[in-house]
Amino acid sequence: MPQQVQIVFVVGFARSGTTLLATLLDRHSQMAATPETHFFDEVLPRGARPDTARDAAVLVSSFLGSARVRDLGLTSEDFANLVERRTCSWRDLFSHALAVYAGRHRAPIVVEKTPAHMTKVSQILEWYPDAKVIHILRDGRDAVLSLLRAPWTHSNLRRHARTWRWCVKRMARSQRAHPARIFEVRYEALLAHPDDTLRSVCDFIGVKFEPAQLRPADAQRTVPEWESEWKAKAAAELDPARIQAWKRTATPKQRWIMNSMMGGALRERGYGETSLADCPLPTRVANAFLNAIFLAAYHPAMKPAFAGVKRALKFFGLPTDQIDRPGRADD
DSSP states (O other), X not given: OOOOOXXXXXXXXXXXXXXXHHHHHHTSTTEEEOOOOOIIXXXXXXXXXXXXXXXXXXXXXXXXXXXXXXXXXXXXXXXXHHHHTSEEOHHHXXXXXXXXXXXXXXXXXXXXXXXXXXXSHHHHHHHOTTOEEEEEEOOHHHHHHHHHTOTTSOOOHHHHHHHHHHHHHHHHHXXXXXXXXXXXXXXXXXXXXXXXXXXXXHHHHTSOOOGXXXXXXXXXXXXXXXXXXXXXXXXXXXXXXXXXXXXXXXXXXXXXXXXXXXXXXHHHTTOOOOOOTTSOHHXXXXXXXXXXXXXXXXXXXXXXXXXXXXXXXXXXXXOOHHHXXXXXXXX
């Protein structure tokens, strides 16, 4: 059986620097950072309890069947000890996988990085009472504009802005509930003051900062080859020019959409320049109306309904692109 390891979870809204932070931590001699596992948001069945015993062989087969999990490079042989026990829980399984991964890289600390786990932080901390969570926060305008260029998601700017707003507010609730176990790092601080920022992150984890963490390296355990196209910058030298890139790249229409949807949440987190003073009144009214619709229609509680609509459309051979991509980037 692999030895127990310290577990650190890195979370954050998509395109907020989670891969960059995980890569910097992975360069530490005592840490091994994983590719994204999406264990809590995709692999784990809804309502699964941490200690409920299940058929070990069935759980291992289901776990290894996930495309995301395959990026860890684990095989059925790595779980032979669990299968021999006949039964195990989902927590046993995931803990075992992380320990095997850390052991393979001779690291006493494993860093699990999945951005989407930021909505599962309370569950994660319940499952792992000794774990720590690092949340990386980026100006929402930079994050959602970066998402528009990603090949794996929809291109509706308002919907991305709505999701950012919901995610950071949910994360704030988790931070209030677990202030000693969650550390927040600003993407902008990491780029502008990397030494001090990374040193504070290492202090939170309980290790000493190593200068080698800031030296660019070609090899990346955190980025599978199939993701390298849109995550290549994580291995490059830190570039402060990426801070507030939205000022240079956003059109006025995009800026009005983002500030109307995210303005309050941005200001609460110290991000400025959210004024709509230059926005024409008709556009401001239209944005307020559309924002209200998006806040209701894209609430997470509506996700099962959208999934049902997609299944029905597929059943009748109809296109689902309007469900996945309900509008254009400049809507």
